[in-house]
Amino acid sequence: MSAIHVKEISPGRLQRQSGVFNNRGSALIITLLLITILVGLVVNFVYDVYIDTSAVSNWSNAQRASYIAKSGQNIAAGFIKQIKLYPPSNIREIALPVARDFGPGSTLVVTVEDENSKFNINKITDASTFNSLKKLFEYLKINSDIVLIIADWRDPDTDPRLPDSEDSAKNGELWSVDELKLIKGIDNEVFEKIIPYVTVSGNWLGWKININTAELPVLISMDNEMTEALAEEIIDYRKDSPFDAVSQVQNISGLKQIGIRISNESDVRSNNFRIMTRASVNDITRVIESIIDTNSKIYFWREV
Numbered sequence: 001m002s003a004i005h006v007k008e009i010s011p012g013r014l015q016r017q018s019g020v021f022n023n024r025g026s027a028l029i030i031t032l033l034l035i036t037i038l039v040g041l042v043v044n045f046v047y048d049v050y051i052d053t054s055a056v057s058n059w060s061n062a063q064r065a066s067y068i069a070k071s072g073q074n075i076a077a078g079f080i081k082q083i084k085l086y087p088p089s090n091i092r093e094i095a096l097p098v099a100r101d102f103g104p105g106s107t108l109v110v111t112v113e114d115e116n117s118k119f120n121i122n123k124i125t126d127a128s129t130f131n132s133l134k135k136l137f138e139y140l141k142i143n144s145d146i147v148l149i150i151a152d153w154r155d156p157d158t159d160p161r162l163p164d165s166e167d168s169a170k171n172g173e174l175w176s177v178d179e180l181k182l183i184k185g186i187d188n189e190v191f192e193k194i195i196p197y198v199t200v201s202g203n204w205l206g207w208k209i210n211i212n213t214a215e216l217p218v219l220i221s222m223d224n225e226m227t228e229a230l231a232e233e234i235i236d237y238r239k240d241s242p243f244d245a246v247s248q249v250q251n252i253s254g255l256k257q258i259g260i261r262i263s264n265e266s267d268v269r270s271n272n273f274r275i276m277t278r279a280s281v282n283d284i285t286r287v288i289e290s291i292i293d294t295n296s297k298i299y300f301w302r303e304v
Helices: 011-083 127-139 143-156 177-182 187-193 214-221 226-239 247-252 255-259
Strands: 091-094 106-112 273-282 284-293 300-302
Touching: 011 091, 011 106, 011 273, 011 284, 127 143, 127 214, 177 187, 214 226, 247 255
Parallel strands: none
Antiparallel strands: 091 106, 106 273, 273 284, 284 300
């Protein structure tokens, strides 16, 4: 039987080999750490580039959408300027057709609404208009005491009609219908009820309600003796043939005296209109809301 020879390794040599292995292991670990760091940096860089590219793209689309929405405003303003050339109409709101192509991925919707179909709250400066707004609130089943608070918010004096109704009052005309939400008693429910029938924009000093476009609650508010049935008579009359003159109201049975009384506060045409333009470019949307008159004077402008 042959003998098994075991090669002896000196302690010094074993220590040197162990050092080599340790150095190689450390180098490998360092290399892996460096690779990990580099990969992390690359991933972060790529992500940042993606985010920046997306942000630039969204910004570009938002700018295009804004310009398109403004173009829609110009289209509507041109349409409104021509309205006075046409016969009186009973159309309260219309969506304008837009024939222009604004490029791929782009859409534009333009809506024009008659503001003179509404009651202008800034006009409650006398007993007559105050009573009209009160009657409107009563018909809509809203606490009419709120009208007293609105009057105190609107009028320039500091004499309260109700306890605390002058607290924090503006004592000046309203600039936006959203300002109504700041008035005590007008919560979201009340606001949603009244918003289709009231406005604060336009030349309120010469404000007249268009009897061809005013809705039932507004017509009822125009005179103390105006009943729902009589207001319905006005609506039925104008369906087939809009009023050419306010005096024609007096020809409707039961409306002789009412027609006389409302003649100074009403008209058969409108001078103020709300324009809503909604433009989208690749799912980025911009909306512009404005109120202008037939002379293209802007009373309100908001872009979101």
